Amino acid sequence: MSRAVEDTNRRMLRARDTMDRHYAEPLDVPALARVAHVSEAHFIRTFRATFGETPHRYLQRRRVERAMFLLRSCDRSVTDICLEVGFTSLGTFSRTFRDIVGETPSACRARGPLAPVPTCFAMSWMRPHD
Amino acid sequence: MFNSLTISQIFVLDQDQALDFYVGKLGLEVNTDADLGFMRWLTINVPGQKDREILLERPGAPRMDEATAAQVRELLTKGAMAGTLFFTTEDCQKTYETLLAKGVEFTDAPTKRDYGIDCGLRDPFGNAIRFSQPLG
Numbered sequence: 001m002s003r004a005v006e007d008t009n010r011r012m013l014r015a016r017d018t019m020d021r022h023y024a025e026p027l028d029v030p031a032l033a034r035v036a037h038v039s040e041a042h043f044i045r046t047f048r049a050t051f052g053e054t055p056h057r058y059l060q061r062r063r064v065e066r067a068m069f070l071l072r073s074c075d076r077s078v079t080d081i082c083l084e085v086g087f088t089s090l091g092t093f094s095r096t097f098r099d100i101v102g103e104t105p106s107a108c109r110a111r112g113p114l115a116p117v118p119t120c121f122a123m124s125w126m127r128p129h130d
Numbered sequence: 131m132f133n134s135l136t137i138s139q140i141f142v143l144d145q146d147q148a149l150d151f152y153v154g155k156l157g158l159e160v161n162t163d164a165d166l167g168f169m170r171w172l173t174i175n176v177p178g179q180k181d182r183e184i185l186l187e188r189p190g191a192p193r194m195d196e197a198t199a200a201q202v203r204e205l206l207t208k209g210a211m212a213g214t215l216f217f218t219t220e221d222c223q224k225t226y227e228t229l230l231a232k233g234v235e236f237t238d239a240p241t242k243r244d245y246g247i248d249c250g251l252r253d254p255f256g257n258a259i260r261f262s263q264p265l266g
Contacts (some may be wrong), residue, residue, distance in 0.1 A: 006204060006207040010207040010255070013207065013256055020237060035218075050208055057259070
């Protein structure tokens with residue numbers, strides 16, 4: 001019994017790792033379900049049971065986290081950064097960013113540079129949550 | 131007071147599979163593989179660094195009850211209590227390509243950071259491993 005849970009967890013982790021690595025690409029549920037070797041419906045349900053949020057929400061917040069990181073660590077335009085992290089429209093990006101972070105991308109940028117920290121820990125700890 | 135760090139521990143689900151991965155694929159070497167009766171004491175090290183061991187321990191009874199061990203295994207496989215090991219390499223890109231060809235599951239490709247070029251991978255169980263080519 002527990003072996004099955006472990007195997008499922010590990011495959012869900014593989015799908016989550018895929019989002020962490022390929023967030024800038026147009027990822028969809030069918031592609032991620034294939035990584036996890038499960039059906040699409042099963043994938044969404046199981047991912048949420050494993051990590052406490054849906055794959056869509058996880059990916060959206062990963063993209064926002066990467067945008068926050070870039071806003072505060074380089075001087076590229078907001079539009080550039082929006083496209084760089086995988087959003088396809090500036091309107092959707094700005095709205096999603098504000099909803100999740102509680103401030104606009106420009107206000108986030110105005111907070112100034114981040115302290116230097118290994119990127120893997122920045123990604124783990126700075127992704128927005130409720 | 132302390133003068134060195136000698137042994138660090140991570141959990142693995144299966145010690146034979148761990149050996150295949152850490153020794154067979156990552157190229158670390160077995161330091162000690164001893165049947166103590168109550169447990170298999172299995173440590174590995176970076177080739178040439180025998181004084182810095184990584185203990186590959188299997189979660190289970192009687193160190194912890196079976197229900198707890200099941201929780202540990204579940205958390206390990208979802209990456210939540212997985213250990214993180216950081217290695218250094220002379221050539222990050224070359225090491226990445228070598229390991230990729232062996233079927234190692236990478237979480238990110240070599241990327242230039244402020245501190246060097248680094249990349250990340252998962253062991254078969256969910257532990258995170260990173261290796262970097264330090265700047266300078």
